[in-house]
Amino acid sequence: MHQYDQLVRFIFRELDVRGEVVQVGVSLDQMLQNHDYPFPVKQLLAELVAATSLLTATLKFEGQIAVNLQGNGPIRFISVNGNHLQEFRGVARLQQEIKGDSFRELVGDQGHLLVTITPQQGERYQGIIPLEGDSLTSTLESYFQQSEQLPTRLYLHTDIGAEHSRAAGMLIQVLPVDPQKARVDFEHVTTLSDTLTRDEMLDLPIEESLYRLFHQEVVELYPAQPIRFVCGCSREKCESAIISLGAQVIDEHIADGSLEISCEYCNTNYQFDAAALENLKIKL
Ligand SMILES: [Zn+2]
Numbered sequence: 001m002h003q004y005d006q007l008v009r010f011i012f013r014e015l016d017v018r019g020e021v022v023q024v025g026v027s028l029d030q031m032l033q034n035h036d037y038p039f040p041v042k043q044l045l046a047e048l049v050a051a052t053s054l055l056t057a058t059l060k061f062e063g064q065i066a067v068n069l070q071g072n073g074p075i076r077f078i079s080v081n082g083n084h085l086q087e088f089r090g091v092a093r094l095q096q097e098i099k100g101d102s103f104r105e106l107v108g109d110q111g112h113l114l115v116t117i118t119p120q121q122g123e124r125y126q127g128i129i130p131l132e133g134d135s136l137t138s139t140l141e142s143y144f145q146q147s148e149q150l151p152t153r154l155y156l157h158t159d160i161g162a163e164h165s166r167a168a169g170m171l172i173q174v175l176p177v178d179p180q181k182a183r184v185d186f187e188h189v190t191t192l193s194d195t196l197t198r199d200e201m202l203d204l205p206i207e208e209s210l211y212r213l214f215h216q217e218v219v220e221l222y223p224a225q226p227i228r229f230v231c232g233c234s235r236e237k238c239e240s241a242i243i244s245l246g247a248q249v250i251d252e253h254i255a256d257g258s259l260e261i262s263c264e265y266c267n268t269n270y271q272f273d274a275a276a277l278e279n280l281k282i283k284l
Contacts, residue, residue, distance in 0.1 A: 002205035004166070006224040007053055007086055010210060013218035015185040016175040019193075021206045022053045022227070023168045030229040031090055032165060034267035039160060040101035041075060041092050046158040047136050048080045049090055050169035053227055054154070055115070055140075056082040058173070063119035069139075071111020071131065074098045078107075087230040089265040103135045113139050115147070150174045151183070153190045157198040168201040170209075189214075231265035238270045242280050250281050 004025035011018045028049055032042055052067045059065065064083040070076070074097060080090035099105060110131075117125040132142035137154045144152035153172040159165065172189055174182040192213050200209060210219055238261045242250060253259040259272045272280070 003224070005227045006206070007057055007227055008206045008210075008224045009057055009222040011175075011220050012185070012189070012214070013220060015189060015217065016177045016182040017185045017189045018173055018175055019189070020054050020057050020171045021169070021201075021209060022050050022057075023166070023202070023206060024049055024053065024227055025164065025166045027088070027227050027229040028165050028167055031088075031265075035092075037092060038094075038098045040098055040106055041078070041094070042160045042165065043101065043158050044069075044075070044078060044103070044106055044136065045080070045090055045092050046160060046165055046167035047156045047169075048078060049088055050156050050158075050167040051136060051140055051154065052080040052082040052088060052090075053086060054169050054171040056084060056086065056088075057225070058171070059084055059117070059119075061119045061122070063117065063122075066114075066116040066118075068114040068116070069107055069111065069131075069136075070114065071108030073104070073106055073108030073111070075106050075108075086225050086227045088227065089229060089231045091264050103133075103139075104131075107131060113143055115143060144173070150176060151186050153186075153193065155193070155196070155201065157201050159202050166202055170196070170201065231263055231268075233263035233266060233268060233270075235270055238272075239280055239283075242272065242277070243283055247281060247284055250277055250284075253277055254281075 004023045005027045007022040009020045028046055048067060056065045062084045064081060066079060066081045068079040074094055076093045076095040078092040080088055082088040112128055112130050115127045127147045129143050129146055132139045137156050140154050141152055151174045155170040158167045172193055174186045196209060196213055254274045254277045257274055261270045
């Protein structure tokens, strides 16, 4: 077993192209374990986790990215949030029964991809594009084409099991230096990276995949960044949310006898009985 749940960025010394590889395993299980998603939904969510990690790693600042798919298919929306620390969480909501497992059968014939980038400092950026082709990959490549105008190739693979799941992805992107040279370099690098199989991308340690593909080039690897599932919920955050409801609304819940808040990311239930709610009212 090699180290999973990490992302590695790399550059070529002589080519105007950069890349990233990601593999998620345990963190993916943690995200999926408290939900009862149908298999194809797990698959798409796993792809989205790998993709969001790759997307987040393209940020040149501290902040977070939310990648959201919405459509008229069985999946009403599916979204993953990631930040520059490579912490992520994700959720899917269904509106109809799942009848097929292709991207379009899940998301619908009409829909869009919404990418929201929120820097810790500075303006929030939102990019919205219609779904493209029959995969998350083609839709995201189209997003890169429109938002960054940089040729980008994306590979996403998943292995969803009853006990454990895995996802892996690779991103190859042109460096905006010399467009003509970059186009030739991009062609060269993607021709090589096209040869990496699904199994290799999932099974081989990242360094080994990169060596297999690019051993004739000088590749510089950045230190691996660990990836973690962090949903961010806590009893304290629920308490603040309840306090912000105000006395009148809290009184209504006290009259009901209790209030239950559940985290949509990890499904933890937080229970507040009348006495606990009375205690929170004091903090108003
Ligand atoms: Zn949670």
